[in-house]
Amino acid sequence: MTGFVDRLRLADEQRAAFAAWPRRWWAGLPRPVRLGALVAFAAFLVALPILQPPVLTTTGTDFTGVLFTVGVYCLCALGLNIVVGLAGLLDLGYIGFFAVGAYSVAVFGSPQSKLATEYPWLVCIPIAIAISMVSGAILGGPTLRLRGDYLAIVTLGFGEIVRLTAVNSEVLGAAAGIPEVPRPPGERADGTRLFTIVDVTPFYWLVLALIFLVVLAGANLERSRVGRAWVAIREDEDVAQLMGVPTFRFKLWAFAMGAAVGGLSGALFASRQTFINPESFPVQTSLMFLAAVVIGGAGNKFGVVLGAVIVAYLPERLRSIDDGLLVVWYVSLVLGLATYLLLRRRGPRDGPRTYLRLGVVAGILAALPPLLLAMPEVFGSRGEIGQLRYLMFGLALIVMSVFRPQGLIPSRRRAIELEDRAKEVEPGATS
Amino acid sequence: MNIDFLIDNFADLSVTGLAQGAIYALVALGYTLVYGVLRLINFAHSEVFVTGTFATILTLRGIGIGPDDPVPSLLMVLLTLVLASIVAALSSGAVALLVERVAYRPLRRRNAPPLVFLISAVGASLVLMEIYALFLGRDNVRVGNLIKPRTQFTVFGADVTNRQILIVVSAVLMMVVLDSFISRTRLGRGVRAVSQNPDAAALMGVNKDRVIALTFLLGGLMAGVAAVLYDLNFGVTKFSAGFLIGLKAFTAAVLGGIGNLRGALLGGLLLGLAENWGQALLGSAWRDVIAFVFLIVVLMFRPTGILGESLGRARV
Amino acid sequence: MALLEITDLSVHYGRVRAVHEVSLTVAEGEIVTLIGANGAGKTTTMRALSGLQPVSSGRIHFDGEDITHLRADLRVIRGISQAPEGRGIFPGMSVRDNLDMGAYARRDRHLTRAADLERVFTLFPRLKERSRQAGGTLSGGEQQMLTIGRALMARPRLLLLDEPSMGLAPMLIGQIFEILQEINEQGTTILLVEQNAHRALSVADRAYILETGSIVATGTGSALLDDPSVRAAYLGVA
Numbered sequence: 001m002t003g004f005v006d007r008l009r010l011a012d013e014q015r016a017a018f019a020a021w022p023r024r025w026w027a028g029l030p031r032p033v034r035l036g037a038l039v040a041f042a043a044f045l046v047a048l049p050i051l052q053p054p055v056l057t058t059t060g061t062d063f064t065g066v067l068f069t070v071g072v073y074c075l076c077a078l079g080l081n082i083v084v085g086l087a088g089l090l091d092l093g094y095i096g097f098f099a100v101g102a103y104s105v106a107v108f109g110s111p112q113s114k115l116a117t118e119y120p121w122l123v124c125i126p127i128a129i130a131i132s133m134v135s136g137a138i139l140g141g142p143t144l145r146l147r148g149d150y151l152a153i154v155t156l157g158f159g160e161i162v163r164l165t166a167v168n169s170e171v172l173g174a175a176a177g178i179p180e181v182p183r184p185p186g187e188r189a190d191g192t193r194l195f196t197i198v199d200v201t202p203f204y205w206l207v208l209a210l211i212f213l214v215v216l217a218g219a220n221l222e223r224s225r226v227g228r229a230w231v232a233i234r235e236d237e238d239v240a241q242l243m244g245v246p247t248f249r250f251k252l253w254a255f256a257m258g259a260a261v262g263g264l265s266g267a268l269f270a271s272r273q274t275f276i277n278p279e280s281f282p283v284q285t286s287l288m289f290l291a292a293v294v295i296g297g298a299g300n301k302f303g304v305v306l307g308a309v310i311v312a313y314l315p316e317r318l319r320s321i322d323d324g325l326l327v328v329w330y331v332s333l334v335l336g337l338a339t340y341l342l343l344r345r346r347g348p349r350d351g352p353r354t355y356l357r358l359g360v361v362a363g364i365l366a367a368l369p370p371l372l373l374a375m376p377e378v379f380g381s382r383g384e385i386g387q388l389r390y391l392m393f394g395l396a397l398i399v400m401s402v403f404r405p406q407g408l409i410p411s412r413r414r415a416i417e418l419e420d421r422a423k424e425v426e427p428g429a430t431s
Numbered sequence: 432m433n434i435d436f437l438i439d440n441f442a443d444l445s446v447t448g449l450a451q452g453a454i455y456a457l458v459a460l461g462y463t464l465v466y467g468v469l470r471l472i473n474f475a476h477s478e479v480f481v482t483g484t485f486a487t488i489l490t491l492r493g494i495g496i497g498p499d500d501p502v503p504s505l506l507m508v509l510l511t512l513v514l515a516s517i518v519a520a521l522s523s524g525a526v527a528l529l530v531e532r533v534a535y536r537p538l539r540r541r542n543a544p545p546l547v548f549l550i551s552a553v554g555a556s557l558v559l560m561e562i563y564a565l566f567l568g569r570d571n572v573r574v575g576n577l578i579k580p581r582t583q584f585t586v587f588g589a590d591v592t593n594r595q596i597l598i599v600v601s602a603v604l605m606m607v608v609l610d611s612f613i614s615r616t617r618l619g620r621g622v623r624a625v626s627q628n629p630d631a632a633a634l635m636g637v638n639k640d641r642v643i644a645l646t647f648l649l650g651g652l653m654a655g656v657a658a659v660l661y662d663l664n665f666g667v668t669k670f671s672a673g674f675l676i677g678l679k680a681f682t683a684a685v686l687g688g689i690g691n692l693r694g695a696l697l698g699g700l701l702l703g704l705a706e707n708w709g710q711a712l713l714g715s716a717w718r719d720v721i722a723f724v725f726l727i728v729v730l731m732f733r734p735t736g737i738l739g740e741s742l743g744r745a746r747v
Numbered sequence: 748m749a750l751l752e753i754t755d756l757s758v759h760y761g762r763v764r765a766v767h768e769v770s771l772t773v774a775e776g777e778i779v780t781l782i783g784a785n786g787a788g789k790t791t792t793m794r795a796l797s798g799l800q801p802v803s804s805g806r807i808h809f810d811g812e813d814i815t816h817l818r819a820d821l822r823v824i825r826g827i828s829q830a831p832e833g834r835g836i837f838p839g840m841s842v843r844d845n846l847d848m849g850a851y852a853r854r855d856r857h858l859t860r861a862a863d864l865e866r867v868f869t870l871f872p873r874l875k876e877r878s879r880q881a882g883g884t885l886s887g888g889e890q891q892m893l894t895i896g897r898a899l900m901a902r903p904r905l906l907l908l909d910e911p912s913m914g915l916a917p918m919l920i921g922q923i924f925e926i927l928q929e930i931n932e933q934g935t936t937i938l939l940v941e942q943n944a945h946r947a948l949s950v951a952d953r954a955y956i957l958e959t960g961s962i963v964a965t966g967t968g969s970a971l972l973d974d975p976s977v978r979a980a981y982l983g984v985a
């Protein structure tokens with residue numbers, strides 16, 4: 001028995017080494033090549049709305065619109081990553097900050113708003129960021145001193161309360177919402193406006209630029225003193241406190257900064273929509289943001305961006321797809337899952353039973369979508385695949401937590417933390 | 432602000448508040464029990480509760496009571512209520528156990544940090560909610576008429592209906608049963624031991640896994656009964672009904688002192704009262720916001736609750 | 748065959764090694780003591796024996812059975828009971844309930860409870876006086892007595908004691924050691940961790956000395972008491 005487990009472990013180490021090759025391969029390339037590849041990739045991203053590449057393009061919904069939404073999700077995932085991935089705080093009300101940002105732009109900028117200030121867009125954006133940040137600080141103040149799970153529930157409530165407040169406040173347009181949200185300035189060569197309702201492409205480029213900025217800022221932040229303090233807090237808050245890290249202040253910073261990015265995303269969203277009402281901000285969206293961060297890899301900027309793409313883009317692509325492609329998608333998903341499960345880095349106490357469990361889970365996952373799709377009374381048509389998305393991402397949250405809490409593209413630091421903890425399991429725990 | 436309305440209807444509002452508060456309290460027990468042994472909030476508890484509300488309705492339909500049928504005979508009502516309570520409690524309890532097995536136990540096996548537990552529980556909550564939405568629809572589901580509210584007596588000018596009496600009495604009864612289970616039985620002592628000192632409990636031969644599963648089950652049973660009372664009181668449920676009830680029950684648990692069984696009762700009743708008084712003052716549109724603001728205020732000024740957290744102290 | 752046999756036991760906290768390849772045996776009916784300075788790894792060894800701390804390598808056998816990876820509660824059923832170091836009581840339970848917890852894993856607890864309680868109360872009359880008081884409100888010394896009494900309630904085959912004399916008045920320490928010898932004579936095997944090396948060595952059949960996670964010396968209690976280097980390091984005698 002022991003021999004068998006040891007052989008498994010050896011094989012596992014070889015697999016783990018194999019699975020790490022993309023990272024090493026990339027790091028091994030000469031610098032100019034890497035730089036060139038990055039520039040080419042960036043150019044590809046910028047050109048996406050013009051290229052409308054065949055397999056990627058969504059057929060049922062406007063591709064550029066989808067790209068913009070994906071961009072907003074990326075921005076949100078990056079902001080939420082500061083809170084969840086870097087500082088290790090669970091914020092379940094991110095949509096609340098998103099809504100605060102959106103409403104700020106609408107209330108201060110729209111000519112239809114009761115406030116009638118009609119500030120231009122460029123003024124509204126900093127206001128929106130500031131208000132979201134302050135609301136983050138107000139919410140975080142009483143809760144961040146307490147246990148982490150209190151924060152989770154309070155933020156979850158906050159997300160819904162913002163919506164309810166909007167429904168009940170005349171100033172916020174009540175249930176009817178606020179139209180004529182201001183749009184960014186800028187003109188084309190022919191003198192017409194650059195940012196219009198008809199053409200989303202400029203909005204997409206704007207969000208792309210902001211993602212770039214936030215990624216850069218995030219990278220600097222992580223390396224700074226603040227970033228190191230966050231890691232210390234995440235690993236062991238008590239120890240960090242004992243070492244003299246003012247944990248409360250740093251947690252509040254993380255929370256407020258996350259809120260600010262959320263507000264910015266919401267502001268962009270509102271400008272693009274030009275009309276918002278409380279229905280634009282359902283609570284579940286917070287959980288989708290969270291799913292993006294967790295699936296991608298909390299703590300890793302590229303991970304969470306990948307997560308956001310999965311969460312925001314995949315359902316849109318699947319919404320309108322012909323049968324042949326669906327099969328291809330689905331088969332590659334299952335294959336990817338299987339490959340991944342085989343390649344995944346195993347915990348120190350994994351045994352044959354773990355494989356059995358993995359097999360069962362993979363089987364259920366693989367069988368679920370066709371089963372659900374085969375029930376015509378539940379799904380009149382495949383067009384309603386969007387209804388499945390919360391279920392799927394809910395499942396993904398559990399599966400990731402159980403099998404790969406570090407995410408698809410993990411932050412190396414967090415992966416090590418998780419592995420170290422796994423060694424501290426009480427005896428008998430695998431039985 | 433409508434102070435006159437509040438003063439004129441104070442007694443009525445209070446009675447309504449107590450009945451609702453009793454339901455919050457029963458749900459709050461689930462949060463408090465699990466928190467007691469795991470020091471974690473069971474995020475999926477709100478959906479454990481929703482399970483019960485649907486189980487109740489399915490039981491009624493199974494018996495043949497539709498949403499628009501007239502109130503059946505008294506004997507029939509009693510039998511139905513007992514049956515519905517059993518079915519709802521068992522379904523909620525089973526779902527709670529399932530949540531523990533799927534979303535919590537594997538993580539304990541690898542000593543995952545609290546953040547991962549929370550995320551996995553959030554996932555479980557979302558999955559349950561969506562499953563109900565898929566199979567039972569996204570609209571309100573009406574329960575049916577079991578009790579026609581009839582005033583039984585009047586206190587301080589407030590009409591007390593048979594329904595309110597039933598709700599409060601059943602809730603308090605369930606709490607008494609739970610309280611004596613925890614303090615008198617061997618398994619109950621195991622629960623207390625784990626919540627007060629997990630290592631020492633293991634040294635006494637307490638099986639932690641079993642105790643943890645037990646607390647999920649007990650919380651589920653209580654939530655199931657709460658769900659029957661909720662259906663009686665409000666007459667409708669929905670796949671997402673757990674969200675607000677969960678938030679309120681959690682507020683109740685924190686208000687009374689999380690981890691503290693008697694605190695949950697106190698917290699639930701207080702919240703029910705505050706909510707009804709508050710909505711009289713500010714208008715019913717704000718009722719859910721009131722509970723939330725209440726939570727923030729409690730966390731700000733007395734995060735350990737009125738009766739104190741259990742952590743090492745008296746009860747569970 | 749030895750009742751307890753530890754072979755090459757290593758324990759880590761994260762990446763920090765606390766116990767390194769420790770081997771020791773305790774035969775049926777013995778009192779064995781494990782002494783060492785603060786931070787030597789004594790408590791860690793005891794926690795690993797009871798199943799509270801995972802073992803990184805090595806084996807633990809109890810009565811011939813390999814219990815290295817056995818769950819903590821099952822070890823209690825096998826007959827290993829520990830009075831842990833420090834405040835190992837249930838603060839919210841009365842003294843009596845704490846003692847009852849000691850018999851939690853016993854199937855025949857209804858039959859033996861009264862007699863066992865009587866025995867503990869005879870050994871520690873203080874506990875009887877305070878039997879209705881909450882454990883958390885006892886003094887440090889009283890809590891110490893409570894953990895020992897509670898461990899006895901399990902009628903263990905092997906009793907693990909982690910610094911039973913900690914925080915006790917010198918007179919009480921004398922009493923505790925007498926009690927331990929008495930329990931031992933009644934048939935309970937004892938593994939005793941102590942700072943109070945002199946006392947421990949005088950009651951022990953055999954002893955092991957632990958230094959920064961490794962065993963550095965072993966022998967009968969009296970031999971170690973006479974060993975000049977042990978005397979210098981642990982007994983404060985030049």
Ligand SMILES: Nc1ncnc2c1ncn2[C@@H]1O[C@H](COP(=O)(O)OP(=O)(O)OP(=O)(O)O)[C@@H](O)[C@H]1O
Nearest residue numbers: 760763765783784785786787788789790791792942
């Ligand atoms: N939870 C923990 N995390 C990290 N290191 C620990 C932990 N517990 C103990 N250690 C370390 O392990 C080593 C051994 O500790 P242990 O408690 O076993 O010592 P001990 O011999 O019982 O000391 P004492 O006589 O003071 O009780 C010490 O260096 C200690 O710092």
Ligand SMILES: [Mg+2]
Nearest residue numbers: 789790791832
């Ligand atoms: Mg010690």
